[in-house]
Amino acid sequence: MVQELLRCENIKKVYHTKLGLQSYTALNDVNFSLAAGEFVAVMGPSGSGKTTLLNILASLDQPTSGNVLLEGQNFRDIPEKDLAQFRRDNLGFVFQDFNLLDTFSLKDNILLPLVLSQTPVKEMERRLQPVAAMLHIEDLLTKYPYEVSGGEKQRAAVARAVITEPKIILADEPTGALDSKSSTNLLQIFRALNESGKTILMVTHSSMAASYAKRVLFIKDGAIYSQIYRGEEDNHAFFERIVNNITVLSNGGVDIG
Amino acid sequence: MAKAFYLKLAVANIKRSREIYIPHFLATAIISGVFFLICGLVSSDGLTNLPSGVTAQTIFSAGIFLFAVFSVIFMLYINGFLMKRRKREFGLYGVLGLSKRHIGRMLVWENVLVLGLGVVCGIAAALIFGKLLFLLLLRAIHTAPNSEFIIGPEAYLMTLGLFVLVFVVTSVINLVRVHISNPIQLLYSEKKGDKDSRFIVPRAVVGIICLGVAYFFALTIDIPATAIGVFLLLAVLVIIATNALFVAGSIVVLRLLRKRKKLYYKPKNFIAISGMFQRMKQNASGLAVICILSTMLIITVATTTSLYLGQEEQLRASYPFDVEIWLYPDADQEISSQTLVAIDRDLAEAAAGCGASLSADLEGKSGPAAEEIANGSTYDYELLEHSVVRMNMVLMFDIEGSDEAYQEFLEQIPDVMTPHGISFSYSDIESIRVDAYAFSGGLLFLGVFFGILFLVITILVIYFKQITEGYEDKERFAILQKVGMNDTQVKETINRQILWVFFLPLLVAVCHTVAASKIICVMLQGFELYNSTLVLGCIGITCAIFAVIYLIVFRLTAKVYYRIVKW
Numbered sequence: 155m156v157q158e159l160l161r162c163e164n165i166k167k168v169y170h171t172k173l174g175l176q177s178y179t180a181l182n183d184v185n186f187s188l189a190a191g192e193f194v195a196v197m198g199p200s201g202s203g204k205t206t207l208l209n210i211l212a213s214l215d216q217p218t219s220g221n222v223l224l225e226g227q228n229f230r231d232i233p234e235k236d237l238a239q240f241r242r243d244n245l246g247f248v249f250q251d252f253n254l255l256d257t258f259s260l261k262d263n264i265l266l267p268l269v270l271s272q273t274p275v276k277e278m279e280r281r282l283q284p285v286a287a288m289l290h291i292e293d294l295l296t297k298y299p300y301e302v303s304g305g306e307k308q309r310a311a312v313a314r315a316v317i318t319e320p321k322i323i324l325a326d327e328p329t330g331a332l333d334s335k336s337s338t339n340l341l342q343i344f345r346a347l348n349e350s351g352k353t354i355l356m357v358t359h360s361s362m363a364a365s366y367a368k369r370v371l372f373i374k375d376g377a378i379y380s381q382i383y384r385g386e387e388d389n390h391a392f393f394e395r396i397v398n399n400i401t402v403l404s405n406g407g408v409d410i411g
Numbered sequence: 412m413a414k415a416f417y418l419k420l421a422v423a424n425i426k427r428s429r430e431i432y433i434p435h436f437l438a439t440a441i442i443s444g445v446f447f448l449i450c451g452l453v454s455s456d457g458l459t460n461l462p463s464g465v466t467a468q469t470i471f472s473a474g475i476f477l478f479a480v481f482s483v484i485f486m487l488y489i490n491g492f493l494m495k496r497r498k499r500e501f502g503l504y505g506v507l508g509l510s511k512r513h514i515g516r517m518l519v520w521e522n523v524l525v526l527g528l529g530v531v532c533g534i535a536a537a538l539i540f541g542k543l544l545f546l547l548l549l550r551a552i553h554t555a556p557n558s559e560f561i562i563g564p565e566a567y568l569m570t571l572g573l574f575v576l577v578f579v580v581t582s583v584i585n586l587v588r589v590h591i592s593n594p595i596q597l598l599y600s601e602k603k604g605d606k607d608s609r610f611i612v613p614r615a616v617v618g619i620i621c622l623g624v625a626y627f628f629a630l631t632i633d634i635p636a637t638a639i640g641v642f643l644l645l646a647v648l649v650i651i652a653t654n655a656l657f658v659a660g661s662i663v664v665l666r667l668l669r670k671r672k673k674l675y676y677k678p679k680n681f682i683a684i685s686g687m688f689q690r691m692k693q694n695a696s697g698l699a700v701i702c703i704l705s706t707m708l709i710i711t712v713a714t715t716t717s718l719y720l721g722q723e724e725q726l727r728a729s730y731p732f733d734v735e736i737w738l739y740p741d742a743d744q745e746i747s748s749q750t751l752v753a754i755d756r757d758l759a760e761a762a763a764g765c766g767a768s769l770s771a772d773l774e775g776k777s778g779p780a781a782e783e784i785a786n787g788s789t790y791d792y793e794l795l796e797h798s799v800v801r802m803n804m805v806l807m808f809d810i811e812g813s814d815e816a817y818q819e820f821l822e823q824i825p826d827v828m829t830p831h832g833i834s835f836s837y838s839d840i841e842s843i844r845v846d847a848y849a850f851s852g853g854l855l856f857l858g859v860f861f862g863i864l865f866l867v868i869t870i871l872v873i874y875f876k877q878i879t880e881g882y883e884d885k886e887r888f889a890i891l892q893k894v895g896m897n898d899t900q901v902k903e904t905i906n907r908q909i910l911w912v913f914f915l916p917l918l919v920a921v922c923h924t925v926a927a928s929k930i931i932c933v934m935l936q937g938f939e940l941y942n943s944t945l946v947l948g949c950i951g952i953t954c955a956i957f958a959v960i961y962l963i964v965f966r967l968t969a970k971v972y973y974r975i976v977k978w
């Protein structure tokens with residue numbers, strides 16, 4: 155058995171309205187675990203709580219109840235003041251809307267987490283080289299986010315996520331704002347990253363995107379409903395299986411995008 | 412569509428953007444109120460009837476024009492700011508099917524509401540506080556408060572005229588702007604990244620040169636007439652320099668900092684330098700405006716205050732004695748010493764007859780005139796028996812005695828002098844003083860009015876800046892947090908940036924003022940004010956008070972900023 159990296163135990167998230175009069179249960183009881191080296195996609199329709207789940211895994215948000223453990227370390231045991239540092243050292247993020255800072259060139263955007271960790275300049279440049287090469291953005295490093303395309307922005311964002319060599323990369327609808335060509339390109343990069351040993355958890359509502367993963371979890375009514383493994387299948391066959399699974403889900407009353 | 416519809420839309424818009432429209436309204440009210448007061452004072456019969464009222468009114472008339480010019484420029488600035496912020500909203504309206512004509516009508520209604528309400532409230536407040544202000548003015552010009560304060564119809568007309576002008580100009584600008592734009596462009600206009608501006612280095616160099624030249628002359632000129640002559644020119648140079656240095660100089664410095672990798676890639680500097688980059692690119696000219704306005708405010712208030720406070724000293728410098736009698740003998744006429752002795756005696760007798768006496772005490776008198784007399788250097792000077800001082804063809808003396816005796820004696824001077832058969836004219840310190848105070852008191856009032864105007868503008872520019880930056884920074888800091896910056900770091904960074912951006916103008920303004928203090932002293936010497944300590948004191952105190960107000964404004968507006976950024 156491979157080493158367990160991340161574990162979610164009975165995660166529940168209840169949102170309250172401002173006055174606390176009404177509450178909405180976004181996540182009811184989520185349980186799953188992730189082994190090192192996995193590439194997992196979490197699928198679910200819009201509003202099913204995917205972003206909520208990812209924010210909790212990212213320690214950006216706290217669950218109402220339940221625990222998240224990274225290599226056995228419970229998020230609840232990390233003091234508030236160390237959380238940012240913890241996030242920087244262990245987790246890498248890729249967002250749907252890139253979240254690049256317009257005030258920084260792509261290079262500086264990518265280096266941002268390293269700068270925050272006070273990495274020496276030499277070390278930063280040493281790390282930047284291979285990452286930029288792998289993501290094919292060497293020639294764009296001096297440009298600003300508003301000067302490059304969506305796909306290029308997202309690749310820069312991926313570079314920013316991996317340059318700290320995090321234990322796990324969390325991606326929230328990374329292809330959501332991209333055209334199909336850029337999407338394919340990005341997903342191939344994800345796969346390549348995974349093959350080089352990186353652990354990836356990607357949240358998506360696109361079956362095409364999910365078909366690049368090795369395992370797909372389906373979320374419904376705030377809980378993990380089912381999961382399928384790729385096994386030895388190719389992308390196409392896996393895609394078919396995902397779509398079939400969704401159809402079964404929808405017949406159960408869930409509409410998926 | 413019905414007219415009421417646009418009115419409703421306009422009201423809704425104003426309510427929604429009240430954080431901008433309320434300050435806009437307040438500024439309109441204050442500016443129109445102050446303008447109305449100046450006009451009121453100029454046209455007031457109460458002032459014309461005063462002995463020295465006309466002098467004060469002349470000063471105010473000159474001020475009105477300048478005030479109006481500044482007001483119009485400023486209202487245009489606010490309008491431009493509002494329109495820029497709302498571009499996307501207009502784009503959205505366009506896409507949703509509101510035609511340009513309709514958007515235009517809505518804008519005109521908004522303009523009517525805000526300006527109209529502002530002017531009405533401003534005039535109302537001015538009417539309430541006007542009476543009080545009038546009394547203060549009378550005190551300042553050393554006149555008994557026995558005249559009525561009635562604001563004539565001219566004041567209403569002028570104020571209305573000014574703001575109708577503002578209304579027409581801003582409305583036309585807005586309509587044109589809406590008409591030449593297309594909705595898609597408007598929709599995405601705010602998202603456009605700002606490119607590096609061009610000619611940065613040459614502009615920075617021009618700035619440095621202008622500043623150097625202006626500072627050099629300000630610090631070296633010591634002839635009052637020259638100082639007064641070139642002051643405006645130097646001011647223009649400083650304005651050009653300030654603008655260039657804020658816009659271009661800051662970018663040059665930041666670029667240099669960014670090139671030094673060891674320094675740049677430190678967490679604090681990294682965010683701060685790039686943040687400043689962004690801000691300077693977008694707001695440099697706004698900051699330059701704040702800086703220039705602050706400088707003008709400090710200098711205006713300090714100069715007028717020192718002229719007012721130094722008035723007595725200045726009077727005594729020019730008129731060391733209470734009374735001066737100037738003799739104008741005919742070409743072939745010689746004034747014998749007997750004549751002088753007789754005049755001296757007659758004057759003393761007349762004074763005694765009124766219950767007063769003459770005296771000529773050089774002790775305690777300062778200023779160039781007194782010094783000349785004491786040293787007897789250039790002038791032909793003698794002290795006659797009954798305390799009349801003769802200096803060349805001028806007879807001078809002080810009068811000791813009650814105010815009534817003083818006045819009574821003054822009226823007798825022609826009777827005393829005429830029999831001696833020499834043409835003469837005479838002046839006395841009391842009537843000169845009244846005129847002088849009308850001048851410097853009026854100037855002080857005007858200085859304070861302008862101070863209020865500049866302050867209102869400065870505050871509003873700062874406030875708008877905080878709001879705009881708040882919305883931009885909100886996004887940036889959310890991203891920084893996601894990427895792994897903790898709350899404390901974020902707060903620290905915000906604080907540092909705000910401090911820099913808001914205190915840079917104040918710092919530079921104080922720097923300009925310090926550089927200008929020498930030439931101001933020299934210029935005031937041209938107005939016979941030789942007390943440099945007083946002038947420097949006024950400048951120092953004005954700077955200090957302004958800094959405190961600035962700090963308060965900063966604290967208050969920073970709250971708005973934090974509320975937007977939510978920390």
Ligand SMILES: Nc1ncnc2c1ncn2[C@@H]1O[C@H](COP(=O)(O)OP(=O)(O)O)[C@@H](O)[C@H]1O
Nearest residue numbers: 169170178180199200201202203204205206207
């Ligand atoms: N901060 C919040 N407060 C209240 N409700 C929220 C909040 N964030 C998300 N929700 C609700 O939780 C549900 C799940 O949201 P989200 O996790 O964003 O779904 P997804 O990413 O799968 O589309 C939605 O119904 C949303 O309205």
Ligand SMILES: [Mg+2]
Nearest residue numbers: 204205206327
């Ligand atoms: Mg989502």
